[in-house]
Amino acid sequence: MESLDPAVDPPVDALQSVFHLYETQRDGDRILYYGESLVPEQMLIREAWPAFREAGYEIELASTETHEDIVVARPVDTTINGFPWKNVLLFVATIVSTLLVGAITWYYVPPSDLLADPLILLQAWPFTAAILGVLATHELGHYIMGRYHGVDVSLPYVIPFIFPFGTLGAIIQMRGQMPDRKALFDIGVAGPLAGLMATVVVTAIGLTQSPIQIPTRAIEQGGQAIIFNNPPLLNIIAATIGEPTAYNDPRMSVSPIIIGGWVGMFFTVLNLLPVGQLDGGHILRAILGSAQERVAALVPISLIGLAAYLHYGLGYAFNESVGLWAFWGVISALVAFRGPANPIDDTPLDIPRILLGVITFALGALCFLLVPIEVATVG
Structure with a gap:
């Protein structure tokens, strides 16, 4: 057996009560402990971790092919190794995609004008700032709290896309083990709360801006347009500051900055679905423990049932929120199948955190709409 240096290596004594150790080997920066586990895996990790x-x-x-057990010890590394090229390139690409989609869709810039002068894209910078401000704040909430708890988390990845927002949102990766329910809760709740604060600010700013005049050509062309209905939270913000969310003049439209707030609210609803490793799954797993998985199993059924109710009960078409909820019903089933993040220490949460979790879900409910989008004929 290779001898270890007690000054720099993990204390092997921590394994003795739960693991019959045969041999120790080094593999780069990893330490491999060969032997036989004396207890179930979760108990071994909980005792030695x-x-x-x-x-x-x-x-x-x-485990090895010979059914021998191996405890693999890896150094915790929460540093950023090298320049985060992938994060930066995706962020730049999302700036371009949101500027492009914002200019054409929300500022009514003709594509021919963009070809003649690409710098017209910059006209949509308020839209881009609103969208990326909300998404980045949400993910940075997770990132900062992950670092605070010593969990290995990546910098945010922002995903470029096309119509209607120019992005599919943002994600971070949690690569380290979750120490306890407190860390799981704090990391999970930090994103929605930070994102909602940014959403309220962006929405309030957007409501106070001058409306956008819809060009005559866009009205005369007619066709179908997607209507984004107001979540309750948006109406509350508008009523609080005394600003309208629509205009009687069909040639006027609200500031595209408000779309950033709408996106923040809708993404909050999706992130707070209590399944798997979505934010809602983290929060509920921290509050309920393993019982969270029973709740998670009901979410896909509920969303697909909601889609069926909208279509067969209320007569909405597939492209009027029916397909949206059906799609997320499937996605939530896949996410739930992968399971939640299980903390090492499963000690129940304290009352203040439980109350904060309830408040967070209540705020998320203010962002929910039965029919987020509808299709209307214009012109």
């Missing part, structure tokens, strides 16, 4: 984490390592249990 605190001492290893204090020494700067995370552990997991693996």
Whole structure:
């Protein structure tokens, strides 16, 4: 057996009560402990993890083809290694995609004008700032809280896309083990709360801006247009500051900045679905423990049932929120199947955090709409 240096290596004594150790080997920066587990995997990790984490390592249990158990200890690395090229390139690409979609869709710039002078794209910078401000604030909430708890999390990845917003949102990756329910809750709740604060600010700013005049050509062309209905929270903000959310003149439209607020509210609803490793799944797993999975199993059924009700009960078409909820019913089933993030220490949460979780879901409910989008004929 290879001898270890107690000054720099994990305390092997932490394994003795739960693991019959045969041999120790090094593999790069990893330490491999070969032997036989004396307890179930979760119990082994729970018993040995605190001492290893204090020494700067995370552990997991693996098995060999000969049915021998291996405890793999890896150094915890929460530093940013090198320049985050992928994050920056995706962010720049999303700036371009939101400027392009914003200019054409929300500022009514003809594509021919963009070809003649690409700098006209910059006219849509308020839309881009609103969208990316809300999404980035949400993900940075997760990132900062993850770093605070010593969990290995990536910088945010913003995803470029096309109509109607120029982006599919943003994500971060949690690569480290979750220490306890407190960390799981704090990381999960930080995103929605930070994002909602940014959403309220962006919405209030948008409501106070001058309306956009819809060009005559856009009205005369007719056809179909997507109507984004107001979530309750948007109406509350508008009523609080005394600003309208629509105009009697069909040639006038609200500032595209408000779309950033709408996106923040809708993405909050989706992120707070209590399934798997979505924000709502993290929060509810921290509050309820393993019982969260029983709740998660009901979410896909509820969303698909909602889509069926809209279509067969209320007569909405597939492109009027029916397909939206059906799609997320399928997505939530896939996310739920992968399961939640399970903390090492499963000690129940304190009352203040539970109350904060309830408040967060209540705020998310203010962003929910039965029919977020409808299709209307114009012209």
